[in-house]
Amino acid sequence: MSPIATTPKPPYYAVIFTSLKHPDDQGYTEMADRMVERVQQQEGFLGFESAREAVGITVSYWRDLASIQAWRADLEHREAQQKGKELWYRSYTIRIAKVEREYSL
Amino acid sequence: MSPIATTPKPPYYAVIFTSLKHPDDQGYTEMADRMVERVQQQEGFLGFESAREAVGITVSYWRDLASIQAWRADLEHREAQQKGKELWYRSYTIRIAKVEREYSL
Numbered sequence: 001m002s003p004i005a006t007t008p009k010p011p012y013y014a015v016i017f018t019s020l021k022h023p024d025d026q027g028y029t030e031m032a033d034r035m036v037e038r039v040q041q042q043e044g045f046l047g048f049e050s051a052r053e054a055v056g057i058t059v060s061y062w063r064d065l066a067s068i069q070a071w072r073a074d075l076e077h078r079e080a081q082q083k084g085k086e087l088w089y090r091s092y093t094i095r096i097a098k099v100e101r102e103y104s105l
Numbered sequence: 106m107s108p109i110a111t112t113p114k115p116p117y118y119a120v121i122f123t124s125l126k127h128p129d130d131q132g133y134t135e136m137a138d139r140m141v142e143r144v145q146q147q148e149g150f151l152g153f154e155s156a157r158e159a160v161g162i163t164v165s166y167w168r169d170l171a172s173i174q175a176w177r178a179d180l181e182h183r184e185a186q187q188k189g190k191e192l193w194y195r196s197y198t199i200r201i202a203k204v205e206r207e208y209s210l
Contacts, residue, residue, distance in 0.1 A: 014202050089210060101200070104199075
């Protein structure tokens with residue numbers, strides 16, 4: 001899989017997840033790997049891109065708002081979300097955005 | 106400035122710039138620093154977030170499409186875009202998206 005997602009012609013949706021982590025792992029890496037596997041089986045999932053330096057940025061791409069809602073409600077993902085709040089993240093922002101245009105080189 | 110951008114209540118716009126760089130710097134770091142300074146003086150600029158590992162992700166936030174267009178047409182920025190194509194990037198994708206919802210922890 002290329003680290004730049006291959007996405008269809010817009011419109012489609014992006015979830016921009018920006019986070020500051022606590023330094024300790026506390027099970028984060030294992031859960032993140034599981035979520036990466038699991039999200040790729042979700043209906044409507046189109047791809048994702050991720051990088052972390054001072055801040056972590058993960059952008060996932062989705063066919064529509066309904067598929068984002070279904071992923072948000074996934075039971076294993078909800079467990080991850082809960083641990084994220086309690087253990088892993090100092091702070092985060094989630095933005096849901098409709099991609100209107102796309103250009104590539 | 107926090108590495109997570111502080112943005113107003115949606116709607117506003119996000120430009121998601123995802124890139125793969127060539128290994129040589131070739132003036133990239135100096136230009137990137139200048140662009141970070143310059144973009145913050147742009148009308149309608151709301152903030153940005155950036156991280157690079159295998160892939161570089163920079164998300165900039167904007168009041169509206171007109172302010173994105175004005176930044177795209179900025180002369181110094183156009184010079185940077187040209188050098189990006191010729192020297193710095195193996196590939197990139199730019200996505201323009203309307204942020205509809207935002208949640209924070």
